[in-house]
Amino acid sequence: MSERDGPGVGVAGRRGAVWTVALAVASLIFSAPALAHAGSLAGSLRSVPAPFWLVVVSGGGVVCVSFLLSAFVTDDETLNAFERVGVRIGGLAGGVPTAAVAFKLLGVAALVLVVAFGLFGPPVGIANLGVLLVWVGWWAGFTMVTYLVGNAWPLVNPWRTLGAALRGRFGETWGLPRSYPNRLGSWPSVAGLLGLVWLEVVSPLAADPQALATVVVAYSLLTVGGAVVYGDAWFRRADPVARVFRLYGLLAPVQRGDDGGLSVSVPGAGLARARERLGADDVAFVVALLWVTTFDGLVVTVPWGRVLDAAGPAPAWLANLVGIVAGYLVFLGGYRLAARAARRTADTYVTVGFVAGWFAPALVPIAAGYHLAHFLGYVVGLAPALVAVAASPLSPPANPSVLAVPAWFGGLQLAFVVLGHLLSVWVAHARAFDLFPGRLQPLRSEYPFVAVTVGYTMASLWVVAQPTVGGVAG
Template sequence: MVTVLAHGLGGSNDLPIPYTYALIGGAWALTFTFAVVVLAWKTSRFDTGRPGRPLPSWVTTVVDAPAVRWTAAVAGLLLAAWVALAAVFGPQNGDNALPGVFYVLMWVGLVAVSLAVGPVWRAVSPVRTVYRLLPWSRRRPPATYPERLGYWPAAFGLFAFVWLELASPDPGSLPAVQTWLSVYVVLTLAGALAFGTRWTARADPFEVYGVVASRLSPLRRNPDGRIAIGNPFDHLPSLPVRPGTVAVLAVLLGSTAFDSFSAMPQWRNYVDGLAGPSLAITVLVRSVGLLVFASVVATTFWLAARATGGVDARRRRELPGLMAHSLIPIVIGYVFAHYLTYLLERGQVAVLRLLDPLDRGWFGLTPGVQADYFLSSHPSVLATLKVCFVVGGHIAGVFAAHDRALRLLPRGHQVTGQLAMMLVMVGYTFTGLYLLFGG
């Protein structure tokens, strides 16, 4: 019988090489990569205006067909209704399908699908579909969305999600998930009625998360509107630079790091010793820890992006947002390193429970059906994949940051202006590997 650890994290004993070597090797790999690109990469090679290779015209025609768009939208709405059926009438215990859909398919699966084909949440979002179906949305012109808000509502929404998962008293309980989703639907729909679809594009945490992940997708739109395939690094810098962009990425990266940290015995013993039997203090300490991790990521990246010479005050203020896309590969790499088994193994359970939401043996499924825990039963393979995801994500981040620096920084500061960012990324790599395996 396979013992599945929380999120499939594993430990340092699972590594096929000594733990210390993995930490040092990851940091040196990043440092060596930076040295190579500085010496051999003298001009910018990534261009958001470079068109990709167009797919056959019928692909764009089919994807943009109103019938296809509405079919996807209605399918998303029906799936949401199916999940609601499971939540209300399904088993009111750990066998309910809702938590698996919420934490696995909506949170981790969304990253994988968006990375493969683009920002799919925009097409299947139930709230968007309900808004489009309401007569009021067509009669009443929406108000103008305040540009100063940018992505800040989405950043707060993402923090609310990770708080529920990592700091709340009982994240797996049905009432907690139901309450969170109810508030999400009400706020998102109310915002859409007030500001139109611009609200969902800027404030819906799942839509913004999908947009972030889709920037590393090989699929994109050419300027003429045709769907094309091309270099993901050309697409990566197209992440919109708005207020709150760095905050969104800091929440995503910091929360994943805190998830690993919170599994370490030292942290658990500290929380237990500080809070004792008080649940309120436990939640408060976890909440502060989560906020600290997100704040540290945001602060270190903000300082590193601004730590360059040769630019005026206006450009210096813009640099964190203009460099923020370089965090996306790091976020994606750490998400897959951290949640890979969660997605592939718990994802099977979530789908099976969704097929039989009332646990009555529908489609020939037997109650309590089990998934195939292949990765958890091969810990050395899993550990190797985790190291590759973390290091690979950081190397890709170095590529993105270096190429952007060549475009943004004066020639005399293109190397020295990146040193602070390089040190921060080495710190992220070392810390990420330590948190993944240190427990």
């Protein structure tokens, strides 16, 4: 960027930022509320109000403004400070092995409880400890802790613990572990993630404890078997759950080093610092994580109900299968097109695959923002039910208490989604300056990714703002 070009870009960027922020503020003040979606367990939570047109228009506008603001910060010193800032805690000794054993035992005990109460506990989902542990305590609450604090899943993972124990007992006799087939790459985890979310959608796993227990047992047999045969490589490459937590853990402020020590830094620094380029299979998994978060909210909306009605005689499970696969291909195709366009706008000899793999970690904050927006009200609303049922799991209350989130919570949901996108833009900005030289070439490489991010933002916030099935249209 030349000296002459710099001031002009700065003035235009500042003016654009001021006008867009003013538009967003005015929208917040004058817009009328419409219904927005909030996740629930068997319909235990209701939709919350949020301004509809603000969701679509200013959501994309804020992402554009964030890029303009980040474009002002193009010196290596500031970007490196973002990556390096933090506090380093040295290698921890003493109580850590004991704590690790405690975490492992806790994970195995939780798995046993889920299966036992799923098979033999109360038949009502909201009064069943196994159901509440899976959806409220683990997939909602524990996942939030993973990207907001740090990733403890490698210690808690019960399938990893059981697999290691069985491998230690029989591995030498059976000649285990074996090398993971490189030809498979990470594609099994992509298919597994899409399959798990599709199964969640078409099966009553949140309402039928026995169905949930059956799925958990089947998944446990497959995962423990893979861990016994292939060791930790199974969790690095093939297990979708472990890979989701690993990606979310890179977003967290607390990171664990190779020496066992901990470091505390700004959220997203772990993604910005990662120097490896993801392969095509890993890029596909990151995009799948982003898509399934959106699809999980889409399937309970009125527009998706109309799609299922229009499918006519086709069974709902087939329509949902086509929907999740088709939507994923659209998301993946959009990202690949952005990578191809970024290679042209950056005017580089770096391959399209390299560009796609280099910027893919920047999508993780978007998925985390959607997850937080979708599940925070879920956890808050169902936390009293979880506590009450855990206190008396064999004779739980007939109607556990459920909190209703306040009306202003819809705005909070939107804020989480937008914050996730803002952090995504900043991570992409830092990674662009690590890959390309100068000041203008990195910015040019980001143009297509900002465009596709705005598209993701507007589409997903549109989903958030839709009335749920049985709700009131906005």
